[in-house]
Amino acid sequence: MTLFTCLALFFLQGxxxxxxxxxxxxxxxxxxxxxxxxxxxxxxxxxxxxxxALGNLGVLYSRQSKPALAIETYQRALRLxxxxxxxxxxxxxxxxxxxxxxxxxxxxxxxxxxxxxxLHAICQLQTGEVAAAIAALEQLTPTPAVxxxxxxxYVKQQDxxxxxxxxxxxxxxxxxxxxHYLEGxxxxxxxxxxxxxxxxxxxxxxxxxxxxxxxxxxxAEAAAALRRALxxxxxxxxxxxxxGALLVQENEPKPAxxxxxxxxxxxxxxxxxxxxxxxxxxxxxxxxxxxPLLETAAKRAPDEAPVHYQVGRALQALGRPAEARLxxxxxxxxQRQSNNESIMMK
Amino acid sequence: MPFSRRDLLALFFQGVASRGVKPQPKGxxxxxxxxSRFTDVAAAAGLSAPVIYGxxxxxxxxxxxxxxxxxxxxxxxxxxxxxxxxxGARFGTNPPEAINxxxxxNRDGTFxxxxxxxxxxxxxxxxxxxxxxxxxDGFDDIFVSYWGQNVLxxxxxxxxxxDVTKESGLLLPQRHWTTGCTFVDTNRDGHLDxxxxxxxxxxxxxxxxxxENPNCNWKGIAVNCGPRGLTQGRFFLFRNNGKxxxxxxxxxxxxxxxxxxxxxxxxxxxxxxxxxDLYAACDSVSSVYFRNKRDGxxxxxxxxxxxxxxxxxxxxxxxxLGVGDYNLDGHLDxxKxxxxxxxxxxxxxxxxxxxTDATKVSGLGVETRYVGWGAGIVDLDNDGRPDxxxxxxxxxxxxxxxxxxxxxxxxRIIFRALPSGAFEELIDxxxxxxxxxxxxxxxxxxxxxxxxxxxxxxxxMNEPVSLLRNDADPTANWLKVLLTGTKSNRxxxxxxxxLRYGARVQVQEVLSQSSYLSVNDRRLHFGLxxxxxxxxxxxxPSGARQTFARVEANHLLLINETSGIxxxxxxxxxxxx
Numbered sequence: 001m002t003l004f005t006c007l008a009l010f011f012l013q014g015x016x017x018x019x020x021x022x023x024x025x026x027x028x029x030x031x032x033x034x035x036x037x038x039x040x041x042x043x044x045x046x047x048x049x050x051x052x053a054l055g056n057l058g059v060l061y062s063r064q065s066k067p068a069l070a071i072e073t074y075q076r077a078l079r080l081x082x083x084x085x086x087x088x089x090x091x092x093x094x095x096x097x098x099x100x101x102x103x104x105x106x107x108x109x110x111x112x113x114x115x116x117x118x119l120h121a122i123c124q125l126q127t128g129e130v131a132a133a134i135a136a137l138e139q140l141t142p143t144p145a146v147x148x149x150x151x152x153x154y155v156k157q158q159d160x161x162x163x164x165x166x167x168x169x170x171x172x173x174x175x176x177x178x179x180h181y182l183e184g185x186x187x188x189x190x191x192x193x194x195x196x197x198x199x200x201x202x203x204x205x206x207x208x209x210x211x212x213x214x215x216x217x218x219x220a221e222a223a224a225a226l227r228r229a230l231x232x233x234x235x236x237x238x239x240x241x242x243x244g245a246l247l248v249q250e251n252e253p254k255p256a257x258x259x260x261x262x263x264x265x266x267x268x269x270x271x272x273x274x275x276x277x278x279x280x281x282x283x284x285x286x287x288x289x290x291x292p293l294l295e296t297a298a299k300r301a302p303d304e305a306p307v308h309y310q311v312g313r314a315l316q317a318l319g320r321p322a323e324a325r326l327x328x329x330x331x332x333x334x335q336r337q338s339n340n341e342s343i344m345m346k
Numbered sequence: 347m348p349f350s351r352r353d354l355l356a357l358f359f360q361g362v363a364s365r366g367v368k369p370q371p372k373g374x375x376x377x378x379x380x381x382s383r384f385t386d387v388a389a390a391a392g393l394s395a396p397v398i399y400g401x402x403x404x405x406x407x408x409x410x411x412x413x414x415x416x417x418x419x420x421x422x423x424x425x426x427x428x429x430x431x432x433x434g435a436r437f438g439t440n441p442p443e444a445i446n447x448x449x450x451x452n453r454d455g456t457f458x459x460x461x462x463x464x465x466x467x468x469x470x471x472x473x474x475x476x477x478x479x480x481x482x483d484g485f486d487d488i489f490v491s492y493w494g495q496n497v498l499x500x501x502x503x504x505x506x507x508x509d510v511t512k513e514s515g516l517l518l519p520q521r522h523w524t525t526g527c528t529f530v531d532t533n534r535d536g537h538l539d540x541x542x543x544x545x546x547x548x549x550x551x552x553x554x555x556x557x558e559n560p561n562c563n564w565k566g567i568a569v570n571c572g573p574r575g576l577t578q579g580r581f582f583l584f585r586n587n588g589k590x591x592x593x594x595x596x597x598x599x600x601x602x603x604x605x606x607x608x609x610x611x612x613x614x615x616x617x618x619x620x621x622x623d624l625y626a627a628c629d630s631v632s633s634v635y636f637r638n639k640r641d642g643x644x645x646x647x648x649x650x651x652x653x654x655x656x657x658x659x660x661x662x663x664x665x666x667l668g669v670g671d672y673n674l675d676g677h678l679d680x681x682k683x684x685x686x687x688x689x690x691x692x693x694x695x696x697x698x699x700x701x702t703d704a705t706k707v708s709g710l711g712v713e714t715r716y717v718g719w720g721a722g723i724v725d726l727d728n729d730g731r732p733d734x735x736x737x738x739x740x741x742x743x744x745x746x747x748x749x750x751x752x753x754x755x756x757x758r759i760i761f762r763a764l765p766s767g768a769f770e771e772l773i774d775x776x777x778x779x780x781x782x783x784x785x786x787x788x789x790x791x792x793x794x795x796x797x798x799x800x801x802x803x804x805x806x807m808n809e810p811v812s813l814l815r816n817d818a819d820p821t822a823n824w825l826k827v828l829l830t831g832t833k834s835n836r837x838x839x840x841x842x843x844x845l846r847y848g849a850r851v852q853v854q855e856v857l858s859q860s861s862y863l864s865v866n867d868r869r870l871h872f873g874l875x876x877x878x879x880x881x882x883x884x885x886x887p888s889g890a891r892q893t894f895a896r897v898e899a900n901h902l903l904l905i906n907e908t909s910g911i912x913x914x915x916x917x918x919x920x921x922x923x
Contacts (some may be wrong), residue, residue: 128560158566158748217714251706309649309659316650328649335632335661336605344559344575 017043021053028060036060051080058090065269067097085111092119101126114140122149130156144174148182155190177203184208188215206232207239214242219250237266245276253280271300275307282310287317298327305334372712376770380762381819382727384779384802388813392456398444399434399787399807404744407437407550408572409471409493411741412525412609413719413787415863416805418794419477419486421464421501425919426451427794427867429803431811432472432490437550445469446490453918455795465506470494471523473545474610474863478529478837480514480538481590486837489516489540491524491863493548500590515592516540516584523548523579526611528859530622531835531887532599533642537586538835538858543608543626544579546572565749569742574630578605581626581634583644600643606631610667610862614678614855615842617699620889622840625653627664627682637699653680653693657703662688666788666862669855670723670732672708673767676844676851679704681734683718683862686752690718690736709761709768710734716756717741719862720789724800725873726776728822730850731763732873737804737862739785755783758804758814779814786812792867796918798824798900800871805864823874823899825882826919829856832907833888837868840887845872847880874899 024039037060043053054077061070074091081087092107096119105123108116118140125133130153137150147170154163167186170179184199188208193215200208210225226243229236244259257280263273278293291314298307312327388394400410417430429449436444445467449457461467466488474491481487485501498516499507511517518524526543533539553576557568561575581601584592596602606628613622621638625648628634632654636644648654655661668681677695684690689711693701705711720737727733736759740746743754758780761769774781784806791800799818805811825845829838837856844853854870874880882894886907894911897903904913 156566306655306659309655312649321650324650331649331655331659332632339574339578339631342561342575343577344554344561344571 017046021050024053025056028056028063031063033060033064049080051077051084054080055084055087055090058087058094062090062094062097065097065267067094070094070097083110085113089113089116089119092116096123099126118145118149125149125153125156142169142173144170144178144182147173148186151183151186152189155186155192177205181205181208184212188212191215207236207242210239211242214246219246222246223250235266237263241270241273245272248276248280248283251283253283256280269300271297271304271307274300275310278314279310282314282317285317287314290314291318303334305331305338308334372771373709376764378764380727380760380772380775381729381822382799383777383817384814385777385817386779386782386812387455387815388810390455391813392458393429393449393813394810395443395447395459396809397431397433397805397807397811398436398441400436402743402808405570405742406556407548407553408546408570408576409523409548409550410434410437411570412473412545413739413807414473414805415475415610415720415788415859415861415865416790416803416811417475417477417488417865418790418792418803418867419488419865420868421448421486421488422450422505423485424451424453425915426453426796427792429457429794429811429813430466430475430477430488430865431805432475433469435469435471440469446472451794460505463505465508466499468497473523473525474527474859475865476527476529476540476858477865477868478538478839478858479835480529480540480586482537482836484836486868489527489529491527491542493523494521496524496527496542510590514590515594518582524582525579525609525863526626526859527863528611528613528624528857529835529837529839530613530624530858531840532583532585532613532622532624532638534621534834534887534889535588536831536833536835536888537588538837538839539586540582540584540592541611541613541624542582542584543606543611543628544581545607545609545629546579547577564742564745565752567742567745567748569744573607576607578631579608580605581608581624581636583624595642598642600639600645601636604634604636604646606634608634609665610859612667612669612857612860613840614669614857615840616678616695618677618697620885622887623699625667625680627667629663629665631661633662633664633682635699651699652701652703656689656691656705662691665717665719666721666737666864667860668721668723668734669857669860671853672723672732672734672763673704674731674850674852676853678842678853678855679723681721681723683721683736683738686717686740687714689714690721690734692734707768709770712771713759716759718759719787720804720864721861722789722791722866724791725763725824725871726760726800726816726818727762728799728818728824728873728875729763730822730847730873730875730877731765732852733763734761734769735759735789735791735802736761737786737789739787739807743785753783755785757781757783758786758802777814777817779812782812784809784812788862788864790861790864790866791871793826793869793871798826798917800867823876823878825872825874825880825897825899826869826902827872827882827884828869828902828904829884829886830904830906831886831888833890834886834907838886838907842885843870844883844885845880846883847872847874848877850877869902 024036027036040053040057058070058073071094092104095104101123108120121133121136134153151163151166167183180199180203184196187196197212206229213222229239240259241263244256247256260277274293274297278290281290294311308330312324315324414432418427431447447461448464450460471493476489485503487501488499490497498511500510522544525545529538562571582596583599585595608626610627624636635648663685666683677697680693682691692704694704716738718736722735723732725732738756740754757773760772760776787805789804799816801816802814831838842855878899879896884892902915902919
């Protein structure tokens with residue numbers, strides 16, 4: 001949808017280098033992402049303020065799951081067209097990929113489409129404005145998504161009867177399996193994992209069953225469910241990730257490594273995969289192999305103290321105490337920052 | 347594919363690591379009998395006064411929630427353990443019975459409240475207690491930490507105490523919420539210094555009301571605020587000049603910059619260099635480890651030494667600390683209790699003060715339901731393998747009505763040591779005193795009835811204390827050691843006793859605070875199982891060493907730093923007729 005918007009912008013502008021742009025756009029549509037990226041970058045090299053190229057490059061980065069780059073690109077585009085609805089929406093969606101609801105919320109607030117109003121209400125829900133979210137969601141045309149988030153909002157208000165009544169409406173608009181799935185997502189997001197498990201079992205979604213069993217601290221059953229999910233779809237990256245990470249946490253690093261390596265190949269942007277791969281190598285006593293993986297994770301997640309902690313441990317194991325101290329100092333600094341941000345004394 | 351930051355962190359926060367942790371599944375029961383049974387004999391012993399601590403049904407301030415420690419001590423040197431119970435208070439009208447209490451052991455299973463006679467009646471928000479002979483006059487003194495001013499009570503040796511806080515230089519320049527307190531001879535001059543931790547900068551007028559802030563909610567229900575969101579506490583070190591007068595050397599010692607929500611404070615020589623190190627369990631943030639640099643200064647090294655966080659690098663809500671040698675390798679390990687939805691943690695020491703998180707491999711991940719406070723690495727069944735003990739209790743009494751899954755009162759927990767080296771959780775199997783539900787805080791381990799096993803004294807919020815009498819297997823052997831320093835401080839705080847029995851070796855250290863803000867019996871207790879003799883090696887704080895070979899089991903050894911073993915007493919260890 002946003003791609004079309006940007007294409008339209010391009011034709012309106014009628015800028016130079018149209019063939020490069022058209023080829024890049026075609027590559028993007030065909031999911032030939034490296035080719036598309038090279039094309040849009042070439043357009044931007046020639047015309048740094050080409051709005052269409054910026055917009056499409058942002059879409060490309062989002063598709064590559066590089067939300068930080070996407071955000072930077074959309075922000076650059078918005079400096080050229082501050083009120084462009086497609087850019088506002090896409091920037092908001094990129095923030096959502098990082099669970100940064102507070103940054104996404106004002107962007108959606110500037111838009112008036114039903115989709116943007118729904119996204120704004122979701123942001124309100126996730127930033128603690130539960131009553132406002134409920135009021136907004138109740139104004140929207142009921143859809144399965146609206147029912148889903150409204151139910152979650154009621155759960156957050158400790159109003160389980162209304163949540164359950166709202167979820168019941170899903171069954172009149174969706175096939176039972178999908179309704180069970182969405183119901184399970186509500187309970188899962190509300191950390192009511194026993195209820196989530198019951199719903200997911202009704203839906204037959206083995207991946208969600210496995211993830212929920214992880215949360216219920218039933219690792220053997222979780223691993224079995226995730227393996228079933230992988231038997232159904234060997235390329236399910238999410239199942240590979242959860243099973244690999246679970247095995248690492250359960251001190252079974254060897255079988256985790258091929259799973260996590262597969263995820264890394266498909267999704268090199270995920271810092272969590274590098275983290276668990278590094279931790280697996282640490283468990284195997286191979287700090288030399290662990291360190292670059294953990295350093296990659298730390299580079300991609302610079303604000304996650306636990307990642308820096310593992311970097312420190314790997315450096316200690318390698319007999320590099322001075323560098324380890326730097327990593328631990330980073331952990332301490334992040335912990336202090338986190339605590340200082342929460343200070344609420346009057 | 348819906349991968350977001352939350353997905354990446356899912357395994358941290360939703361079940362595998364340290365927050366929101368669900369318990370590991372329990373394995374099959376070992377089938378091995380636990381030859382020890384605990385019965386609460388507090389009422390029969392005359393311990394009927396409730397320990398007042400904040401509101402009963404709701405608590406508007408964090409101050410009302412943390413409770414206090416308790417102490418086993420022998421204030422009159424008669425060889426029988428007496429009890430000291432610090433008291434909290436109540437906002438609004440403070441009941442007159444809300445006073446610290448001293449109970450004298452009547453040597454017949456009962457106690458007499460001698461608080462008024464001893465001059466120890468005091469109201470206020472007491473938290474922690476430390477016991478030691480700070481002036482080396484032969485009688486144990488008592489330090490009590492408070493929100494407000496702390497108090498040092500000098501034991502006059504005649505059954506009375508005198509508040510000497512001001513003349514000993516321990517008055518703080520302003521009000522603090524001191525929690526952890528432990529005597530420690532940091533410079534090994536034979537005089538006990540004092541290490542303190544404070545919790546938060548607490549002023550009721552400046553703290554949001556329940557529900558006013560995201561940190562003032564728990565599971566969606568408005569509760570009192572903190573500690574997260576409140577200004578962190580700090581640490582103090584006071585040096586004893588040898589004449590019973592203290593000087594604040596916090597800054598010179600390098601402790602002034604550290605900040606944390608400090609609770610239980612301990613001092614022990616973890617890196618085995620002969621100098622005591624300092625450690626504090628800290629709530630919600632990294633715990634702190636101050637390595638003694640042997641020149642009067644300390645270096646904070648909790649992260650590199652592996653005792654700040656858990657193996658996943660996650661901060662935990664540290665409350666109480668057990669110190670002991672759980673794996674019988676001759677090194678002091680640490681057991682730290684935490685909030686619910688998290689495991690307690692067991693840190694294994696390599697002997698050089700570097701620790702490894704051994705929680706999962708030891709089987710402790712099976713229990714995450716309760717908030718843990720008092721803690722011990724103690725051999726409860728005298729089988730020669732130290733067990734773990736946890737006193738538990740929720741902090742928000744108002745939650746239970748809305749969320750019945752989170753009761754305010756919880757059972758105690760024993761993790762009994764198995765021959766495999768792992769632990770097995772016991773509640774109902776260890777007697778009614780363990781299974782009974784209370785909202786407990788501090789606990790202390792000691793042999794109040796002098797019968798050769800460890801009993802447990804437990805503080806319960808707004809209830810009388812529990813006194814759990816241990817009826818352990820009478821065929822299992824044991825050995826107790828009571829040390830008296832001459833060149834070292836008289837209480838022998840910081841002395842390490844290493845016992846070799848059969849193929850095992852176990853080390854313990856004399857501490858003046860551990861568990862949760864509490865004081866254990868200063869007589870070190872070793873279960874020996876079937877073994878009937880042990881070799882005893884003592885390393886005194888002065889550096890002096892003594893060894894005693896093939897000591898017969900089932901005795902209390904009185905050992906003097908200069909003259910060696912002065913008495914071998916069989917139960918009931920009477921020192922005076």
